[in-house]
Every structure is written in structure tokens, then in C-alpha cells.
Amino acid sequence: MLKENLLSVKNKIETACKKTGRNVDEITLIAVSKTKPLSDIEELIAYGTMEFGENKVQELVDKYENVSTPVNWHLIGHLQTNKVKYIVDKACLIHSVDSLKLAKEIEKEAVKKNVIANILVQVNVANEDSKFGLESGEVFDLVESISKLSNIKIKGLMTIAPFVENPEGNRGYFRQLKQLSLDIKSKNIDNVDMSILSMGMTNDYEVAIEEGATMVRVGTGIFGERNYNL
Numbered sequence: 001m002l003k004e005n006l007l008s009v010k011n012k013i014e015t016a017c018k019k020t021g022r023n024v025d026e027i028t029l030i031a032v033s034k035t036k037p038l039s040d041i042e043e044l045i046a047y048g049t050m051e052f053g054e055n056k057v058q059e060l061v062d063k064y065e066n067v068s069t070p071v072n073w074h075l076i077g078h079l080q081t082n083k084v085k086y087i088v089d090k091a092c093l094i095h096s097v098d099s100l101k102l103a104k105e106i107e108k109e110a111v112k113k114n115v116i117a118n119i120l121v122q123v124n125v126a127n128e129d130s131k132f133g134l135e136s137g138e139v140f141d142l143v144e145s146i147s148k149l150s151n152i153k154i155k156g157l158m159t160i161a162p163f164v165e166n167p168e169g170n171r172g173y174f175r176q177l178k179q180l181s182l183d184i185k186s187k188n189i190d191n192v193d194m195s196i197l198s199m200g201m202t203n204d205y206e207v208a209i210e211e212g213a214t215m216v217r218v219g220t221g222i223f224g225e226r227n228y229n230l
Contacts, residue, residue, distance in 0.1 A: 002043050005222045006031075009205075013216070016209040027209060030074050032201075032219030034059060038066055040223060045069050053095075053217050057083040064090045076158075076198075076217055078132050081105040089113045095158040095198050095217075098122045098133050103146045110151035117151060120158040120198055123180065125173040131160055136180055143184055147191045156196030156214070157181050167204035174199050174211035181212075 009029065017024045032053040033041050041052060041063065054060035055077030064073055072092040079087075079096050087094075088109040097103055097119045110117040121143060124133030134142060139157070146154055159177050161170040177199055185194040198215040200208025205216035 001224065002040060002222065003047055005224070006044065006047055006049065009218055009221050012206055013209060016206040020210050022209070026214055028215045030076070030198075030215055030217045031222050032076065032217050033063070033223065034077075034219065036223050038063060041071075042068060044222070045071060053219070057087050061086050061090060074217075085109045085112075088117050089115045092118065093155065093196075094119045096120070096122045096132065097146070098124075098142075100142060100145050103142075103149060103152060107149040107152050115151065116153055118153050118155050119146075120156050120196060121146070121154060123157055123159045123177060125159045125176050125180075126162050128162060133159065136176065139180060140184060140187075143192055144189060147189050149191075152191075154192045156194050156198065157184075158198035158215075160201070161199065161204060161208075163203065167207045170204045171207050171211060174204075174208050174213065178212035 013027050014024050028051055030051045030053040031044055031049050034055040051072045053074040053076040060073050060075055073090060074093050074095060075087055075091040076095045079094060079102060081102055084105045088106055106117050121139060122133040123136060123139055124131045125136060127135060143154060146152055157177055161173045164170055178197060181194040181197055196215055197213050200213045200216040202218050202221035205218055208216055
């Protein structure tokens, strides 16, 4: 099942790229493996998947320490400051930075471990009360502040769009995030790179790609439905 699902997602990514004249190599597919066993991850590694996304720090650390082959782990869930020390040297990219307080904690731990932490700034484009992230108008100031920290590298922006039945409903939000990244890029701020746009999940990643996503986070589309009662 995993192999078929993975191929189906890759085919849809390819179709979305063709539709907009993009190169499929511009898109990084992150398999969101939260709540899924290591055996599923090992199977996907055998099919060539090397990018995995986790929501929780402890789960990322456990899988990082037990996976048979080194892969790239992305922390895509909300990160509490007291958990930063556990993952700053394990996550290749932290997608969910939304405050200077959190950024300073990442900086502190990155200096201690002598690593450069790659991060994305999380934007709540749809201004949903239930979601973390900054309002669009707050992003530039935070980016400027974080850019002064020596052991953090801002690589782009991330958003979690609303869950919608029709993915077209999120096209405007993806477009807004793309424009915001272009606006920030045009400022040429030192230590800030807007090469990554992490947006789009199982139900809307094709639209996200059409609007400029460079990373899509697909869980259910690859692993199937999750059982949160386990």
C-alpha cells in the first residue's frame, strides 16, 4: 500500500508541476510519519524516501535514534522552548518558528552544540484561532530580528492552511504566502534566504505546488488514515 500511495502522490506532484511549467526537482516531498511505526519509515526508505516530518519532539528523537539509515527529519509541529535542546542538532529543518523567544532559545542551544539551525517562519495566513503562526503583518519584523542571530539560518516560510473540502479554497492563502516570501526576498536581508515555501498537505498540495510551494507535507496521502486512539 505504501509504495502505491507514494507513487500516486509523486504522479500528482508531477502533474501539478507540468500544469505550471515547473521542474519536479524543485519540490521536496516530506512524508509526515507522525504516529506511524518505524517499520513504515523503513519501507519508505527502501523506496527512496529520505525526508520525514514529525509533529512531536519525543517521537522525532526516538525515530532519529532507531532508524537504520540516516534520513532528514523535519520538525513540523509546534515547538516549545523547553524541548529545543533535544532536537536542535537532529532536525534538518524546523518549520514552526513563530516568536523571537523561540528563535533565541534555538540560537542558544545551537551555539552550545556548535550547529547552524535551519528554520522556517510559520505564518498563520488565514488567521485561524486554532493555529500557531504569525499574522502576515508581523513576519517582516520577526525575520529582521532573527536574522541577527549567528547560529540560525532562515530558509523561508511555512503555513498550515485551513482544512477545506475543495482545495481551491486555499489557493488565495498559498498565493499570499508566496507574495510575502517575494516581498521579504526583495529586502536582501543578510542571513535570510527565502528559497523554501513549505505549504500544502494531503488535501491541497497540488494547488500549493501550482502557487509556488517548494515543500509539501503529505501524511495521510502516503500512510493512510491515522488512528489517534492508539
